[in-house]
Amino acid sequence: MSDKLTLIVGATTNPGRYAYFAASRLADAGIPFIPIGIKSGEVFGEKILDIRTKPELKSIHTITLYLGPVNQQEWIDYLIGLKPKRIIFNPGTENPVFFEKAKAQGIEVLPACTLVMLGSGQY
Template sequence: MGKTVIVGSTPKPYKYAYQAAQMLDERNFDFIPLGIQEGDVLGRDILNMYERPEIEGVDTITLYINPQRQKDWYDYLIELHPKRIIFNPGTENQELKKLAEEQGIECLEACTLVMLSVGVY
């Protein structure tokens, strides 16, 4: 499996995005932390979303930013060419889902933490 981009990454261990990184790491999934906060997640620098870094080999984007904040990033997220986008609870967005599905991107309204816990990631 390719990389998982964690959108909304934070260096704060009590946040769900950080916990998703921990679970991905424990299960040997490659992940890229991406966000607007500076810092690192498990020794990996958080890439600055404002710089719109190129990321190759993206399998999954897992979202941890609310729909209002997603609007500025629609084009960028789709240009990463993920195979799927996971809309975690509170990030559900029909507008982005429609745009992504028009590009052949699978969209799931699910919880990355639960998917990893039960082995269906």
């Protein structure tokens, strides 16, 4: 069991989406995760939290993003305020403004793919 509690931003119950694959792979790897987004439901035993309520979350190690830059704007300050150690910007989610804001707060910024990182032991 890892202590890298991961927040999956843009979580979904749609098995065709990369955020769903990430939840599956994290669950298989024994890495605890919290799914959050605007869709309701449950993935791999975890209830998807409603990001619109900006829930107070503690001890987030990693945020993995599955929201495009246009949809990130409203949540940037909230996500940075969770004080993660790192944010993984999956392909298509790269956002220079978010990068710089996160870096300024001492957060590691990775333009990478969570699925590749998990599959190659780099997570």
